[in-house]
Amino acid sequence: MKSLRLCLLVLSFTTLASAGDNEFRGVVHAIEGHYGVRHMHIPLLGFALWFARPEGMSGMKLAVFENFSGSTDADDVSRIVEDALGHEWYPFVRVYSRNRVKGDDEATLIYASPSGGKLRMMIVNVESTEATVVEVKLSDRAIRQWLKEPGEEAEGHAGPLRHRDAD
Amino acid sequence: MMKLKMKTILWLLPLLVSTALTRAQDLKIPPNIESLSAKAKETVEVTMDGPMLRWASKFLSADDPDEEKAAKLVANLKSIYVRSFEFDKDGAYSMADVDALRAQFHSPVWSRVVGVRSDHDGDNVDVYFKLENDKMAGIVVIAAEARELTFVNIVGPLEVDQLADLGGEFGVPKFDRKSLKHATKADKDYAAKADKDKDKDKEKDKEEQK
Numbered sequence: 036m037k038s039l040r041l042c043l044l045v046l047s048f049t050t051l052a053s054a055g056d057n058e059f060r061g062v063v064h065a066i067e068g069h070y071g072v073r074h075m076h077i078p079l080l081g082f083a084l085w086f087a088r089p090e091g092m093s094g095m096k097l098a099v100f101e102n103f104s105g106s107t108d109a110d111d112v113s114r115i116v117e118d119a120l121g122h123e124w125y126p127f128v129r130v131y132s133r134n135r136v137k138g139d140d141e142a143t144l145i146y147a148s149p150s151g152g153k154l155r156m157m158i159v160n161v162e163s164t165e166a167t168v169v170e171v172k173l174s175d176r177a178i179r180q181w182l183k184e185p186g187e188e189a190e191g192h193a194g195p196l197r198h199r200d201a202d
Numbered sequence: 203m204m205k206l207k208m209k210t211i212l213w214l215l216p217l218l219v220s221t222a223l224t225r226a227q228d229l230k231i232p233p234n235i236e237s238l239s240a241k242a243k244e245t246v247e248v249t250m251d252g253p254m255l256r257w258a259s260k261f262l263s264a265d266d267p268d269e270e271k272a273a274k275l276v277a278n279l280k281s282i283y284v285r286s287f288e289f290d291k292d293g294a295y296s297m298a299d300v301d302a303l304r305a306q307f308h309s310p311v312w313s314r315v316v317g318v319r320s321d322h323d324g325d326n327v328d329v330y331f332k333l334e335n336d337k338m339a340g341i342v343v344i345a346a347e348a349r350e351l352t353f354v355n356i357v358g359p360l361e362v363d364q365l366a367d368l369g370g371e372f373g374v375p376k377f378d379r380k381s382l383k384h385a386t387k388a389d390k391d392y393a394a395k396a397d398k399d400k401d402k403d404k405e406k407d408k409e410e411q412k
Contacts, residue, residue, distance in 0.1 A: 125254040129247040131239065149257035179269075182258050186246035186286060186373045 056096075058120055058148075059170045062157060063098045065119035066166060070105035074098040074168075091177025094155075100166040107161050109142040116144055116159050124148045124157065128189040139163050145189055154178050158189075231283055232306040235353060241295050242287035242351075248373040251281030251357075258372070271367040279358030284373040287351045300346050303353065304328060307342060315362055327377075331362055341365060345375055 063074055077099065106112070109131045117126070127147040133140050141162045148155040158169040173181065181188045239245045250258060255276060262273035276282075289295060307314070307330040315329040326347065332340040338361055343354040354374055356365075369376035 125252070126249045127254065128249075129245075131245040131247075133243055147254060149254060152261070178261060182261065183371055184373065185248045186284070189246070 058124070058157070059096045059098075059168065061119040062116055062159065062168050065115050066100065066159075066168065069115050070100075070103065070166075072100045072103055072105070072166070074100050091174040091180070092171040093174070094170070094172040096168075096170040098168045101164070103161070103164055103166045105161065105166070107140040107142050107163055109144065112142050112159060112161050113144050116146065116157070120146055120157065123150070127156070128185045130186065130189050143189055145185075154181075156181075231285060231353070231355065232303055234302050234306075235285055238287050238295055238299055238303075238351060241289065241299075243290040244288040246284070246286040246288075246373070248282070248284040248286075250372050251283075255279060255281060262371070268367070269371075272371045275360060275364055275368055276371075279356060279360065281355075281357045282368075282372050282374065283353075283355040283357075285353040286373070289349045289351075292348045294349070295351060300326075300344065300351070303344055311339075312342070329362060329365070338362075343375070 067073055075098075077097075109129055113126070113129070117124075124146045125148070126144075128143075128145040130143040131140070132142075139162065141160070143161075144159045146157040146159075148157075152175070154173045156171050156173060158167075158171070160167045160169075259273045259276040262269040262276070287295070311332050311334065312330045313333065315331060326345070328344045330342040330344075331338055332342075338359050340355065340357045341360055341362065342356075343352070343365070345352040345354075352375055356368070356374070360368070363379075365374075366377045366379045368374050
């Protein structure tokens with residue numbers, strides 16, 4: 036009986052993990068399919084993310100696309116991402132930046148999936164030459180911070196996440 | 203045949219106009235706000251609606267008095283939309299842009315509250331509230347500074363002076379409580395005057411029909 040319970044527990048965790056994986060993979064595949072790019076293979080990425088994860092975030096998944104040359108239009112990107120995500124994901128924050136000097140635009144889209152006391156976030160950042168998809172789980176403290184200042188948190192996290200891990 | 207078509211159009215016209223008016227009254231984000239995005243250095247959009255908002259209300263801490271107040275308010279709200287535009291120089295957007303935004307709220311259900319000041323230096327803050335069956339049904343805030351323009355639409359029951367409790371959460375700017383208290387008196391006077399005007403208009407219509 037004990038082993039059956041253990042089996043059920045393991046199975047339920049596996050299902051949850053795989054559902055989360057599917058959504059992340061779905062977004063990555065949608066970007067690959069739409070823009071005709073492949074995400075970079077980064078050796079020991081999981082190990083590196085465990086050490087390099089920002090405060091208050093866990094369960095991080097990351098995909099980086101280099102030599103990206105797609106549209107940075109936030110509406111275009113959100114259409115692709117929303118088609119790939121399930122109904123339990125809600126649009127939360129969108130940041131669109133223009134650098135007129137460099138002629139470089141950047142779109143950051145954040146989708147949230149609240150469940151119980153947890154919040155998962157899918158962060159999609161698209162620049163003229165690079166794109167990043169990040170999925171994270173937020174700690175209680177981080178959730179409070181995000182609910183207080185969603186715009187500022189989005190501005191502060193999207194860029195550094197990408198540059199830290201791409202290095 | 204032509205007459206029949208004309209008649210159909212005339213019959214349909216009021217229906218189409220009323221549908222358009224209802225849409226204008228229910229708008230979440232004014233359509234012309236997107237034109238500002240093209241002029242802005244940075245655009246931030248925060249959307250909190252439906253299950254996300256209900257979830258957030260449960261999450262706000264009961265230990266923190268400010269968060270507790272905000273949680274009670276948020277639990278009754280339908281949605282919060284924030285659009286914030288940051289510009290790289292003064293005058294990057296014109297007053298005509300702001301007026302076009304304000305014009306969206308020149309409809310019978312919306313009333314403007316004057317004299318609300320934001321906590322950080324901006325004097326140019328317009329607050330509009332929506333009355334439905336004599337109850338507050340929403341608040342719109344347009345805060346214009348030299349290099350920043352913020353548009354907030356809060357859908358649901360909320361008094362103007364309660365804006366201060368929500369300020370600082372979900373990207374809603376902070377407000378000066380004192381000016382909101384003055385505004386509350388002003389909005390009640392304004393609403394009372396608007397109701398009187400509406401009654402007068404109705405009486406006029408009746409007399410004209412006679």
